[in-house]
Structures are given as C-alpha cells and as structure tokens.
Amino acid sequence: MRIEFQPAYVLHTRPYRDTSLLVDLLTPDYGRIGAVAKGVRRGKSQRRPLLNPFIAVLVSLAGKSNLKTLTAVEADGPSLRLAGLALYSGFYVNELLVRLLGEQDPNPDIFDDYRWTMQALSALDGGTPEPLLRQFEWRLLDHLGYGISFTQEADTGDAISPECLYRFDPEAGFIPTYSSRNPIETPKLFIGADLLACAEADFTQPQVLAVAKRLSRQMLHPLLGSKPLKSRDLFK
C-alpha cells in the first residue's frame, strides 16, 4: 500500500536502532498509524525537525505490514508554536489519543478536531487551555461512541432542567436525583444549569470549568482503567 501526501500530526516518537525513529502518526484517512523514519536521527537530517509533535505535515508512507516506512515528509502550512501550558495540553491530548485510539481506524472528524484544537492552543497566549481540552475530550468520546448527552436525561430523554440535581452514570448519562441536600455536601452530583453550560461550551463561570473537569475524569475513567494519564503530573 502506498499512501501519498496524507495530512498528519506526529503523536509520539521513539528512537529506533541507531539513526531511525518510530513515529506514531494521526491521519484523517488511516487513523493512528505507525511508521519507521529511517536515518532521520543522523546529524543533518532535513526531516527530523518536522517529525515532532504538534506540527502539521504531509507524509508519504509505503509498506505492506502495519508498521509503514516513511518515504517523505514535508510541512503542511506555516508552523505553529505551542508554549507553556499549551505545550502540556498538547502532550495531554496526544497521550489521550495514544491511549484511546486503536491503530488504523480512520476517523477524519477526530483529525479535524485535533487540528482545530492544536491551532486554538497555539493561539492561546497565556489563557487557560481547559475549555479547549474539555471540548476535545467530549468530541473525542462522541466520535468513539462514548458520547453522553448534556441536555437530556438518561432514561427518559427529558430535557435537563437547570434547577435539578443529577447523578452521573458513565454508561447511561445523567439521572435525576431528588436529593434535597446541598450539592456542596454531595460532591458527586451535578446541577442541571452547569450541565447545560457545558453543553453550550459556555465556560464563563468558573465553577462550570471545575464541573467540566470532574465530568471528563468520570467519563474517561472507565476507558483509561487503572493506569492514569502521566501528562496530568505536568499540571500539578
């Protein structure tokens, strides 16, 4: 199989043999795909600088096995620079994809979301990356078939009401609970208004971001299992 000039982002690289590199790529038409970049770690390789995460590239791949050989790579558009927190966020997103995506399972929507998120992260300029991360996580879960409605109740399909309290079940969604207790005392519950704000991606109120983070963790937990994401350590 020959793949010519496929848009791609490098998710991860690992040294291979003396001068080569194993690259984990995200592409629209082939999903996550692994390739060997031969000889790129030699002194003056023109290709090495492009084989870094967060850089939009066009790649050409060849080979019959699952692991392809990288035959060409060139820049796709001007280079974006992630810095500071955006850089941590980029690695977080990459780790998430490496953990959650199977190999060669094409999904152009994930690629588009990824590209959009990287561009938004590079334009962040010191702001908080959290809204971008939450939106990426939710859309990713949606594309993978684990999406959850923030506007409808789990079993009945009734609209989420802003005043109501909800319990979250990662497999079903939001189930109304008629607990009269204060949500501060019952930290596992969610207020409808916060969920609706999440659905609208309206993070202007600080507590919505905290709710969104808690929600994301709970949604991702069954998929990640007992091994936590290492990139979370960076944000500490």
Next chain:
Amino acid sequence: MFSPLIDDLISALRCLPGVGPKSAQRMVLHLLEHNREGAARLARSLDKAIEGVGRCQRCRTLTEQTVCGICENPRRDGSVLCVVETPADVVAIEQAGGYQGKYFVLLGRLSPIDGIGPEEIGMDHLVNQLKTGEVNEVILATNPTMEGETTAFYISERAKELGVAVSRIAHGVPLGGELEFVDGGTLAHAFSSRKAL
C-alpha cells in the same frame, strides 16, 4: 555454527548499538584469533566499569566517584547550572568549550506517553539543589524537540518559584548553513528570537 562459548560471546556483543550478527561475529573472531590480550583487557575494564561507575551525587552524570570531576572542580562557577538531558550532552558542551559553570543531568526528558514525568527526571533532586541558594542562574540546554521544550518550561517554572534566574540556549540557523535549506520551524524561531545588533 560455533561452539557455545563463542556463540554466547557473539550474542553478548550484540547489545552494543549498531552491532548486528555479522559485525559481532567479526569482532569475536578478531579478538579470539588475533588479539587475546586486548580481549582480556576489555573484559577486565568492562567488569571494573560496571562494578565501579555510578551516578554523581550532585549532577547525576556517570562517574565512579561520589561527586564527579566537574562538580568537584573549585575553579568552575557553581552559581551557574546547565541542565542537559544526557551525559553525552555534557561531553558535547565541554568539547565546544567556553562554559565554566556546572551541570545537572536529567537522564531523560519529560515524555508522558513513555511514562516519564517530573519524578523520573530527578526534579526533586534539582529543586533541592536550587533551594540551597548556591545557584543564581539555570541554563536550560535540553534538546530543541517538543519534549525538550516541555522539560525546559517545566524546570523554568520551578526555578522561577525559587527565585532563580532562568535562560534557554538559543536555537536558530546553523553556522555555515544556508537559509534556503533550513526548515520552516527553525527559521521562524530564528526570526522570533532575533538579536539587536
């Protein structure tokens, strides 16, 4: 094809980088046929090095002393600390000359997907050194890869919290190179961090 001892030696040599079955076989035959004395010496030095060489207590580079030669040298400036990824980077900077401060070797770089976080690169150790107040400036000489940049940013945040000045080595167009052949990322970086003359 060979007797067990020889086969064993051939497969042992293959742990070296760049040594495949063919070159391992050539090395073994050479040692056994022509240079047994050299082979004995190699065996002894290997044994001694494995036994003796550990990490420098201060900078974590490879050494058989508790504190390495550079850290111990009183003529080197202890107020400047250069942070690098590997002992090979120390050698490269030493060979380039001109740097008179001391080093800290991370023995890696932050790479969450590989399971390498702040703890694995010895951040506690580095932070403790910065807390002693001996260091006035940290020079970040991690590789200009995304992982290296992340590592540099992480360390810079910690150092700033402790009130230590931080600088990053410059990246740009290689000396004696031609602009036309420099990749876009490097060129963009060279422009954004240009220097007034």
